[in-house]
Each structure stands twice: as C-alpha cells, then as structure tokens.
Amino acid sequence: MDTRADIEVETLLKVVLALAVVWLALEVLDLVIDIVLGPFRSLFGLVIVVLIVLWLLDRI
Numbered sequence: 427m428d429t430r431a432d433i434e435v436e437t438l439l440k441v442v443l444a445l446a447v448v449w450l451a452l453e454v455l456d457l458v459i460d461i462v463l464g465p466f467r468s469l470f471g472l473v474i475v476v477l478i479v480l481w482l483l484d485r486i
Contacts, residue, residue, distance in 0.1 A: 463470070
C-alpha cells in the first residue's frame with residue numbers, strides 16, 4: 427500500500443494556515459519597512475551607485 431500521500435486533512439489545513447500567517451506577517455513587515463525607509467529609498471540607491479563607482483575606480 428502506498429503511504430506516500432498519507433496525510434490527514436487537519437494537518438494539511440494547519441500547514442496552509444501557518445503559511446498564510448507567515449505570508450501576512452511578511453506583508454505587514456514590508457509595509458512597516460516601506461513607511462520607515464520610504465523617503466530614503468532614492469538616497470540608498472544613490473549611495474550604492476557611488477560606492478560601486480568608487481570601488482571600480484579603486485578609490486576605496
């Protein structure tokens with residue numbers, strides 16, 4: 427008898443519920459990070475570009 431897919435419905439529902447909770451937590455975390463760091467997003471991009479250019483020119 428093949429027991430490879432032998433899983434109870436309650437267990438499967440618990441796994442799906444846990445994944446949904448993790449997904450919602452990540453969405454909330456993304457929202458908080460976007461609110462906190464939103465105004466500085468373009469500044470972070472500029473700093474990264476400057477650091478890469480300086481590294482390529484052997485200035486750092």
